[in-house]
Every structure is written in structure tokens, then in C-alpha cells.
Amino acid sequence: MLLTSALITGLGLGSMYGLMALGFHVTYAVSGTVNFAQGSSMMLGAVLTFAFATTLGWPLPLAILLALVLCALYGLVVEFVAVRPFASRGSDAWLMATVALGIVLDNAVMFSFGKEPRSLPSPLAVTPIELGGVGLGVYPLQLLIPVVGLALAAILHSVSRRTRWGIAMLAVVQNRDASRLMGIPITRCIAGAYALSTVFAGVAGVLIAPLFNVHSEMGTLFGLKAFAVAILGGIGSAWGVMIAGLLFGIMESFITATMGSTYTQIVTFAIVIAVLAWRPNGLVGRTAVNKV
Secondary structure, eight states, X not given: OHHHHHHHHHHHHHHHHHHHHXXXXXXXXXXXXXXXXXXXXXXXXXXXXXXXXXXXXXXXXXXXXXXXXXXXXXXXXXXXXXXXXXXXXXXXXXXXXXXXXXXXXXHHHHXXXXXXXXXXXXXXXXXXXXXXXEEOSOOHHXXXXXXXXXXXXXXXXHHHHHSHHHHHHHHHXXXXXXXXXXXXXXXXXXXXXXXXXXXXXXXXXXXXXXXXXXXXXXXXXXXXXXXXHHHHHOTTOHHHHHHHHXXXXXXXXXXXXXXXXXXXXXXXXXXXXXXXXXXTTOSSOOOOOOOO
16 A cells, blocks of 8 residues: 555656646747746745635635736746846846746745745545545545646647647747748747746646645745756657656655655655766657757
8 A cells, every 4th residue: 555655646746747847848849948937936826826715715716727827927027037138149147047036936925925834725635545445645636636737748749739839839949030930929939938837837836735835935846856857858858758757756756655755855866867877868858960
């Protein structure tokens, strides 16, 4: 039962990492940049959902919808303030700017929301699942998270390959000049990618909030792990980052169950380093080909 519980827990955690890593994939695939404020975006989704549903007493579906809309708006702000001014000049300062903007948001939430961790109630995280009269120690929500994560990865893959909007977004990073000549609104495509990336992080925050305490610093470590997952899976592949997220979550859960939480981060990131030394472009990533 311990291993079954660890597997289910790992799938839930891994799907959450995968959702956040999808955000890294989207911005990289469209603009060649990444949003290092993803962890803050996840925290924002969880905090806003708590504020709307618990503090204001709104219906949970409405609270989640509005929280995700505001996460999308935050993504537009990140792109406009911390990415566009630098990327347009060919500078890599967007990397530090997105980190800084995430820190600003974390501290703004800490001052307005408070430092105390709070619990977001959910009917899917109240009664543990039982199998044969024996409790597994996991909740129905932990089974829902992988379903949502894989569904969003499938939708993203389908949209990017089979719709004009998705193909246009992929064309932007391949050849901006040709895309501009074809009438593709490059600036709007990149802004839309950042909005979508923060929505993915917000969804992860909403799903994980009932299982973890909601607080202003909850996204920091999750964001770091999600970026590791994005690199591990091959940041250019939606399915790659999602699969890497699942593997990362399962590995982390099994290490915790067998060795204890003290060794979780040490062993997990040591394995990540070893895998990247073996496959520098990620599990499904490809080496870039430079034409001369």
C-alpha cells in the first residue's frame, strides 16, 4: 500500500510540475525566452482562489475562473514589463527581470495576504481513497491532477499543430521576418504565449492548493523544480516536459517514501544532473542544427 500511495502521490505532484513546465515550453517555443516568474504565477492562482472562494465566499468555479483570468493578465504584464523591452534590443536581461518581477509579486502578496499559511478546503481533498477497506492515504484530487495535466498537454499539442493560431505561434520563433511578412502579429503572439504560460501555472496552483498550505512563498521551490522538469524533458516538446514532470514527481515521491524527506532534494537533483549529463538536450530534446 505504501508504494501504491507513493505512486499516486507522485503522479499528482508530477502532473503539477508538468503543468508549470508547459508554461516554460510555451514561451520558449514562441519567443525563445522563458518566464522565471512561473512559481509566482502558481502562487498567485492559489492565493486568488483562496481569497475569492474562502474570504469573499464566492462559488468555487467562479473563484477559479476569475483567478485564472487574473493570472493571464499577470502574464501579459510580465511580457510587457520584464521581457519585451529587453528582448526587442537583443538583451538577455529579461532573465533577471522576470525573476525580479516574481520576487516583487511574492512580497506584495506577503504584505497583503499575510505570512500565515492557510488551507483551501475542497470536497476532493477531504476523505482519503480506500481500497478493500484499507485507506491508501491519497485523495481523489490527487487522481484528478494527472487527468487535467495530460488533457491540457494534449490540447496544447493539438492546438499548436492543427490550428492556424498554433502554427502561427510556432512560426514566430522559427523566422520572425517571414512571419511578419505573412501578416502574423508577432507581438500579440508572444504576449499570448506568456498569458497562456501563467494560466498553466495558475491551474497548477489551484489544483495543488487544497493539498498544501496557501502562502506567498509556496511557488518558489515548485517553480525551480518545474524549470528542472522543462530542461529534463526537452523544453521544446510539450509531451516531453509533461512526461518528465510525471517521472520527476514519481521519483520524488518514491525517494521520500523509502529514504525519508531529508534525502528527497539531494537524491532527486543529483539524478537530474546525471540524466542531463547523459542527455544534455533532455529526454526527448533534439540537438539544434545550425545552417551555415
